[in-house]
Amino acid sequence: MKKFIATFLILNFLSTGCFADVLQGHAEKNGTLEKSIQQELFTGRVENLERKDIINMTVSQVLDSNINIEGDEFFAEVTDEVKGDKGVIIPKGTIAHGKITQTGDAKKLGRQAWLELDFDYLITPDGREIPIEGKMSTKLHPVAETSKIVAQDLGYTVAGGAIGGFLALNWLGLEAAIASQGYTLAGGAAVGGAIGLGMALMRKGSDVLIAPGDLIRVKINTTVPLPVYKEEALMQHEMFYPGLDISISDIKHEKDPFGEANTITLTVMISNMSDKTFSGFDMALVNDYNSVFRPSIFGDTKLMFRQIRPGDRFAGRVSFSVDNINRSFWLTFYDRRKGTALTKISIDNAYRKVSDRTKKKNEKLRKKKTNYTKEEDLLDIQ
Numbered sequence: 343m344k345k346f347i348a349t350f351l352i353l354n355f356l357s358t359g360c361f362a363d364v365l366q367g368h369a370e371k372n373g374t375l376e377k378s379i380q381q382e383l384f385t386g387r388v389e390n391l392e393r394k395d396i397i398n399m400t401v402s403q404v405l406d407s408n409i410n411i412e413g414d415e416f417f418a419e420v421t422d423e424v425k426g427d428k429g430v431i432i433p434k435g436t437i438a439h440g441k442i443t444q445t446g447d448a449k450k451l452g453r454q455a456w457l458e459l460d461f462d463y464l465i466t467p468d469g470r471e472i473p474i475e476g477k478m479s480t481k482l483h484p485v486a487e488t489s490k491i492v493a494q495d496l497g498y499t500v501a502g503g504a505i506g507g508f509l510a511l512n513w514l515g516l517e518a519a520i521a522s523q524g525y526t527l528a529g530g531a532a533v534g535g536a537i538g539l540g541m542a543l544m545r546k547g548s549d550v551l552i553a554p555g556d557l558i559r560v561k562i563n564t565t566v567p568l569p570v571y572k573e574e575a576l577m578q579h580e581m582f583y584p585g586l587d588i589s590i591s592d593i594k595h596e597k598d599p600f601g602e603a604n605t606i607t608l609t610v611m612i613s614n615m616s617d618k619t620f621s622g623f624d625m626a627l628v629n630d631y632n633s634v635f636r637p638s639i640f641g642d643t644k645l646m647f648r649q650i651r652p653g654d655r656f657a658g659r660v661s662f663s664v665d666n667i668n669r670s671f672w673l674t675f676y677d678r679r680k681g682t683a684l685t686k687i688s689i690d691n692a693y694r695k696v697s698d699r700t701k702k703k704n705e706k707l708r709k710k711k712t713n714y715t716k717e718e719d720l721l722d723i724q
Contacts, residue, residue: 383468384569389426391566396559397476398422399438400668407445407455407550414442418461421557421668422705429570434690435630435670437465438476438560446481455550456481457714461560475563480550480714550714555604555666557708578670578688585616585652586675586685590692595667595704599640603707606689607641607661608673614650618684622646624676627662628686629669638663667708 399418417437424432444458461476552558592609606627614620622645627635637646641661650656664671671689676682693701 379468380569383571383575385429385572387428387570388567389428389431389570391424391426391431391474391562391564391568393562393565395424395562397424397432397438397562399558399560400556400666401552401554401558403554405442405457405459405550405552407447407457410442410445410457412442412445416440416442416459418558418560419668420464423576426570429573430576431568431570432464432472433467433571433576435467439463439465440476444479454480454548457550457552459558459560472566472568474566476560477563478558478560480552552714555668556714557668559709573694578672578690579686580672580688580691581683581686583616583618583675583684585614586618586620587613587615588673588675588685588687590673590687590689591695592700593689593693593696593704594700595707596661597707598638598663604665604667605638605641605661605663606667606671607659608689609657609659610645610673611655611657612650613655614652617652618677619652620650620675620678621648622660624678625660626674626676627664627671627689628674628683629664629666629671631669633665634674635662635664637661 398421400421402417402419405414405416417439420432420434420436420438423430423434438461440459440461442457443460444456446456456479458479458481459477461474461478464472464474466472589611590608591611594607595603596605596607597603598605612620622637622643625637629635637643638661639646640663642659645656645658645660648656662671672686673689674683674687675685677684
């Protein structure tokens, strides 16, 4: 009896058209919401992602020619906005899906290993999936690879010759070299050169390793029409504390004393009209993974050891050594007692106002790291 009544009610509900009205109204609301989001994010203009465009990315995991195989999937993240004549079409932080399509092992004669990567779609921060065709390879052009190997092998041979001559001088003495009018040195150099040539022939090329933080440049092979973002839609969220005014006028990417491009130096102006006292130990750079980086001792340390009391104003520079210079960061000031964040200033937002000259220098510095050679593990005994 209960089943009969339930069936009767369902059929009656469907026959009145109420169910259809509910579905129709729901679809209309979604369409309105989507249109509202489109208006908030985009200018209404369309720009093409061209075949000639290059997208700068960094991988999210290590790709190792000695471990990864063809068909392995991975994700990368766009590190620089892609702009057209009308504005930004691919924002920083867009995720790219890729596959390893070809690999080559390191071989004798110093031939390097290589990886070829293909990218098939992007996922933007607003959730859109964009199909693309992109490629990136660590393989050198055959001419460039040959010339590089020849140069390295010449170095091995010359070094071998120098070592051979040095050994002859040590074994036979300077008098023997003078008495033989230098033939002992020439003979030693010949032997050393032969040893060097043998080393060059036996030398094996290096494996390839692409790690998070390495800049990879992906070439686009298709033309894709994309909407242009509004500039305000690309602004990162910030947090402010009443009375504490912080502005960033310059952002430089620099190398640390060890030659690694992992330092961000900020020129800041601080006006403290709040009820709290701050120092350099109360601030840090925090990235989008919530990793915290304190001021570096290798940079300007004036702000680090300075007390900024209520009513004080300060202008100066402060440097931070980070793990990946391509990530998004926030300059964060903490409550000294509670340890909670009071102010978070977006570095990406401030970077939009940095001079084009500084941006070009930063980009040039980051693009220098194009050597994906894997360092040998000293503990790896073969």
